[in-house]
Amino acid sequence: MVSGLRTSNTSRKTKWSAALYGCLICSTSHAVTQEIRAVYVPDPANPQANAFINQTPQSGYCATYPNDCKPLSGVRLPLRFASVQALEPGSSERNGAMFNMPAQWRSLMVTNVFTGETATVDMRIGGFGSQYVLSDTAANLTGETDDQQAHYKLWGTSWGVAPLPCRPGAMPSHGPDFFRFFWKTPAEGVCAKRAAFMIPWMSYGYLDVGYELRMPDPLKMSAGLYSGQLAYGVGPGMDIDAGDNLLPDGSDVTFRFVLDVQHVLKVDIPPGGNKVVLVPEGGWLAWLQQGRKPARLFRDQTFNISSSSRFKMFLECQYGGAQSCGLRDSEGGATPAQVFVSISLPDSITDNAGQPVRRRPLSASPDAPGFQPGRFLDRAAGTLHFEIPRDYVEQMLQPGQARRYAGNVTVIWDSEV
Incomplete structure (x- = not known):
């Protein structure tokens, strides 16, 4: 009884081009203009x-x-x-x-x-x-x-x-x-x-x-x-x-x-991290041998983030959902299960109130509040938390029935805050 999920990251960066005319110092009989140019690159x-x-x-x-x-x-x-x-x-x-x-x-x-x-x-x-x-x-x-x-x-x-x-x-x-x-x-x-x-x-x-x-x-x-x-x-x-x-x-x-x-927003997920298998704490033996239903199914997926700018995070679900994403039963086609996704970010990244980000729920809303790095981070560790709560587990696990639930969940890191 597993569910396969896909995570991906995108970095939306503003693209621009500009034609600048003139010289460093331009003078007329009435005015002098001096350009002051500065750059920030992490x-x-x-x-x-x-x-x-x-x-x-x-x-x-x-x-x-x-x-x-x-x-x-x-x-x-x-x-x-x-x-x-x-x-x-x-x-x-x-x-x-x-x-x-x-x-x-x-x-x-x-x-x-x-x-x-x-x-x-x-x-x-x-x-x-x-x-x-x-x-x-x-x-x-x-x-x-x-x-x-x-x-x-x-x-x-x-x-x-x-x-x-x-x-x-x-x-x-x-x-x-x-x-x-x-x-x-x-x-x-x-x-x-x-x-x-x-x-x-x-x-x-x-x-x-x-x-x-x-x-x-x-x-x-x-x-x-x-x-x-x-x-x-x-x-x-x-x-x-x-x-x-x-x-x-x-x-x-x-x-x-x-x-x-010039900002950086890059997220690296370890090899194989795009397939997330949700399992009970301690594995499936208690269910298989004793018929004891697990309290939840979950998986913590680590990633590394490099960031120098504000960004927000939200979900895109294959099977609908606003606060969670649906998982479809491969046998009957129904979607009785919902997976909830939350995020934990490195200590130097805070929310809009300046608070640490610990198991912050993600939703499918692109208008989600943003996160702010306090300094440039280079490959700092974060965690995505995937969880199916008890109520859905009860519906998914039926004695004598082997079923597979699956769905795609896309996690978006968006620098266009």
Whole structure:
């Protein structure tokens, strides 16, 4: 008296394709756009690393001196500033050389381009730099013959020393008429230098930006591409403010985010596991020799699951059923038996309430609640529990009658939650 059942698993993964046009840095006379691209791909060799990896090529100061930039990533933007009047000794802060950068965290929403699902990314500007270029050499402007001393004398301090609240980068450099600098911004506020000599004209040739990100938890995001953007205004009184004298050639900087979430959902059932034979506890001897009907028929089928994303589970039955699947008598064609299926999942997978999944009943409803991994799992053990309760066993077992009950049960693991 056995019943043969078939189990299978399917992984429904969103398929997508996208044509992306443009370049990493695109500039017009009014705006600068910088793409920030990050990806999450589960790593079986490092299952605890459940975070996005920034794939944006570094450029500028942070590319040349990455250790000095950490934990920032950096890009060089084609944003230029030029003075509209001479920088005079004793001029106001806003008419001199100053910066006020958006050092506080700001949030933006990224949206799955196929499902509309959203997540939040936080960004802050943690450092910036450029190269100032003078209308003449610092030596000619100050009368000092040594270049390094001339730059120092021109401002009364070195640009390698950042004014508070900024902090200096470790690797400034200079030439006769230029000085390269990078200042870190642990807090928001004006960082200003005042000229000690008249400077007829001055410019910044580019803007290096060191940025820091707080990314969403990829395990709680569906697979696919997410996009969103964060714009900073540039100019006097704007987010990126270099004062009233040194004016930009662009009106805003837009960071365009593209997050690529690539999940894994794979279930491996041991060889032969697609045929499930339900038997009494202790076997059939008590029934065959003593006529004592078993309390139930059951089988626990183990499997290994690899998962990095939410998923749900439900049944497809050959012979109907909502909460259970029918088994058909091969002799008479009736379906007096019902098999109930439940699931036990690894400890790090929980239900919607954050509770462990232990013998959770499965149904034929595709709208069943989902399960959430707390980390990437690689071939973690789970168990499918198949059981025919006593009431059905009573109907199936009749003295002197040998019958076989069988039916197909398909167990679906679905990542399209």
